[in-house]
Amino acid sequence: MLIMIAAVLSCSSDSSSSCVPITCLNGGISNTNCGCDCLPGYSGNDCSTRITPTxxxxxxxxxxxxxxxxxxxxxxxxxxxxxxxxxxxxxxxxxxxxxxxxxxxxxxxxxxxxxxxxxxxxxxxxxxxxxxxxxxxxxxxxxxxxxxxxxxxxxxxxxxxxxxxxxxxxxxxxxxxxxxxxxxxxxxxxxx
Structure with a gap:
């Protein structure tokens, strides 16, 4: 049973698998890899981490x-x-x-x-x-x-x-x- 739950919750690059819904923060946009494409200055799976500018x-x-x-x-x-x-x-x-x-x-x-x-x-x-x-x-x-x-x-x-x-x-x-x-x-x- 645990293996099945892990398989349902995990992401893959296979477009036939489904992702767990994620909320992208700070203007990020959901992508097909179960994460977010972040705007400049943000990182992380949900774009919640601010990056200090150089x-x-x-x-x-x-x-x-x-x-x-x-x-x-x-x-x-x-x-x-x-x-x-x-x-x-x-x-x-x-x-x-x-x-x-x-x-x-x-x-x-x-x-x-x-x-x-x-x-x-x-x-x-x-x-x-x-x-x-x-x-x-x-x-x-x-x-x-x-x-x-x-x-x-x-x-x-x-x-x-x-x-x-x-x-x-x-x-x-x-x-x-x-x-x-x-x-x-x-x-x-x-x-x-």
């Missing part, structure tokens, strides 16, 4: 909110009052941020009003290969654009992990620090 590409960073003044209430720029915003993306290296991308452009003399946004669309995406390591996005008042340039002022920084297994593979991640206020949206793609 690379995450950031193709756009949107700034949707930033502080219009420094923590003391003073204007970022002495000359215009409005900051010239730019970005740096860094990864953590034993507690020390290492820049992996510096924005090649900036937005001059802008203010955040809660409804406007500023996009940095990358022709060559940022390639993040240490996907489970902390990363940082730093918003700068780019002082190189001022008539009296000084050191760039950090307007705010948000730390984030590019890949968190529980989040799956979103094409957009939202980062916020409402105390500053500071908000970013990152457009992502994944490679395995």
């Amino acid at each position: 690379k995450i590409k950031v193709s756009k960073i949107r700034i949707s909110m930033f502080p219009n003044t420094d923590s003391g209430g003073s204007a970022w720029d002495v000359s215009s009052g409005s900051p010239d915003i730019s970005l740096i993306v860094s990864r953590d290296n034993s507690g020390t941020p290492i820049a992996i991308w510096n924005a090649p452009t900036y937005y001059p003399d802008v203010l955040s009003n809660g409804t406007n946004f500023f996009d940095f669309t990358l022709t060559i995406p940022i390639e993040i290969t240490q996907v489970t390591t902390p990363h940082y996005i730093e918003l700068l008042d780019y002082d190189g654009a001022d008539t009296i340039p000084s050191a760039n002022d950090t307007m705010g920084v948000i730390a984030f992990y590019p890949y968190v297994q529980a989040n799956g593979f979103p094409t957009t991640i939202y980062l916020a620090n409402d105390l500053l206020p500071l908000r970013f949206e990152l457009t992502l793609s994944y490679e395995w």
Whole structure:
């Protein structure tokens, strides 16, 4: 009797045998081998196992909110009052941020009003290969654009992990620090 049950429950490549019904997860599609064909990023007989990506590409960073003044209430720029915003993306290296991308452009003399946004669309995406390591996005008042340039002022920084297994593979991640206020949206793609 046990042999017969095992024969009924086992799968084979013979199309005349029947499979035990299986539910494919995460967008997987049932196949003729009693399993599932999984979408990229998933594996296992029922596609329930997430695979950590080997690379995450950031193709756009949107700034949707930033502080219009420094923590003391003073204007970022002495000359215009409005900051010239730019970005740096860094990864953590034993507690020390290492820049992996510096924005090649900036937005001059802008203010955040809660409804406007500023996009940095990358022709060559940022390639993040240490996907489970902390990363940082730093918003700068780019002082190189001022008539009296000084050191760039950090307007705010948000730390984030590019890949968190529980989040799956979103094409957009939202980062916020409402105390500053500071908000970013990152457009992502994944490679395995």
